Amino acid sequence: xxxxxxxxxxxxxxxxxxxxxxxxxxxxxxxxxxxxxxxxxxxxxxxxxxxxxxxxxxxxxxxxxxxxxxxxxxxxxxxxxxxxxxxxxxxxxxxxxxxxxxxxxxxxxxxxxxxxxxxxxxxxxxxxxxxxxxxxxxxxxxxxxxxxxx
Amino acid sequence: xxxxxxxxxxxxxxxxxxxxxxxxxxxxxxxxxxxxxxxxxxxxxxxxxxxxxxxxxxxxxxxxxxxxxxxxxxxxxxxxxxxxxxxxxxxxxxxxxxxxxxxxxxxxxxxx
Numbered sequence: 049x050x051x052x053x054x055x056x057x058x059x060x061x062x063x064x065x066x067x068x069x070x071x072x073x074x075x076x077x078x079x080x081x082x083x084x085x086x087x088x089x090x091x092x093x094x095x096x097x098x099x100x101x102x103x104x105x106x107x108x109x110x111x112x113x114x115x116x117x118x119x120x121x122x123x124x125x126x127x128x129x130x131x132x133x134x135x136x137x138x139x140x141x142x143x144x145x146x147x148x149x150x151x152x153x154x155x156x157x158x159x160x161x162x163x164x165x166x167x168x169x170x171x172x173x174x175x176x177x178x179x180x181x182x183x184x185x186x187x188x189x190x191x192x193x194x195x196x197x198x
Numbered sequence: 199x200x201x202x203x204x205x206x207x208x209x210x211x212x213x214x215x216x217x218x219x220x221x222x223x224x225x226x227x228x229x230x231x232x233x234x235x236x237x238x239x240x241x242x243x244x245x246x247x248x249x250x251x252x253x254x255x256x257x258x259x260x261x262x263x264x265x266x267x268x269x270x271x272x273x274x275x276x277x278x279x280x281x282x283x284x285x286x287x288x289x290x291x292x293x294x295x296x297x298x299x300x301x302x303x304x305x306x307x308x309x310x
Contacts, residue, residue, distance in 0.1 A: 122218075126256030133295035156298045164259040168218045168225070 083143050087197040090135050091190055094158075097128040098186045101162040105178045122168050129159045144196060154189045161185040205244040207236055210253030217254055220264040229264030237265060238274060241283055248285040251293050251300075259299060267303030277304050 104121040107114055136151050144151075161181040166172040209217060213236055214227035221230050240247045251257070266284075269275050275283065284304075286297045 122258070123255075126258060129295065130256050130292040134290075134292040137291035137294055152295065152298060155295055156302060159295055159299055160259050160302070162259075163257075164263065166220070167258045167260040169220055169260060170224050 079143075083139075084197050086135070086139055086143075087193045090132065090139065090193055093128060093132055093135070094186050094190055097125065097132070097158070097162065098182060100124050100128065101182045102179060104162075105175045105182070108174050109172065118172075122163075125162050129155075129162065132158075151189070151192060154185070154192055157185040158182075158189055202245040203243070204246050204248065205240045206248045206250065207240055208250040208253065210250075212236065215254050217261050218258055220260040224260075229261040230268065232261075232265045233268050237269065241269075241275065246283055246285060248287050250287045251296050252288050252290045254293075257296050257299075259303075262296060262299050263303045263307075266300045267307035270304055270307035277307065280304055 100121050104118060104125060107118055107121070109115045109118050132155060136155055140151055161178065161184075165175065165178065207213070209232070213232050217227045217229070217232065219225035219228040222228050237247070237249070266280075269280060270277055286300050288294060288297050
């Protein structure tokens with residue numbers, strides 16, 4: 049009996065330490081995996097926003113079909129920006145509390161590039177100059193997200 | 199402060215839940231119309247105005263720039279005055295970005 053007690057006195061503390069360590073490590077890797085999945089999700093949304101915004105700003109409203117397409121794209125762009133705003137807030141609250149302003153500021157630039165100027169205006173013309181603004185603004189957000197993921 | 203008159207404008211309820219466009223030629227619920235018919239009179243008649251941006255389907259920067267940046271560009275108020283008079287309220291995280299955009303346009307309009 050004494051021998052059993054002696055062995056358990058030796059074995060139990062390391063076992064508890066290993067168990068706790070494994071739990072902490074598992075929590076860490078699950079959190080990193082979730083963060084990675086969230087980043088991938090946001091990057092996918094950004095890519096979609098980029099495609100829609102580029103199509104919107106290079107589409108001439110010269111036919112009823114194109115006008116209709118522009119209306120749909122404008123709604124998609126606004127919806128995507130709203131969704132990205134909510135996702136980035138959630139992401140920053142959960143994974144990078146101290147730096148939430150940085151990502152938000154980058155998204156403000158994206159919203160400005162995608163929906164500024166003559167957005168939803170009857171005077172809107174094809175604006176190829178906006179192409180580079182949109183691509184650069186979105187790429188900055190993507191870079192920041194990838195940097196945090198890695 | 200005692201005696202202050204505060205006005206609250208809920209864009210989705212008091213104006214439109216689908217605000218869009220810069221000028222009235224773009225849409226009947228444009229930024230210019232919001233500024234001239236709701237925001238300016240409210241700022242003129244009250245000590246402070248709270249604009250609630252929650253609830254709309256989304257905002258284009260063109261609408262926000264004209265509605266809020268236009269206050270400075272048209273010479274109604276300076277950006278410093280608006281910091282005292284105007285409060286933008288949003289409780290839904292989807293709209294936080296628009297709050298930042300509004301203050302960006304107000305501050306950038308000052309530079310023009």
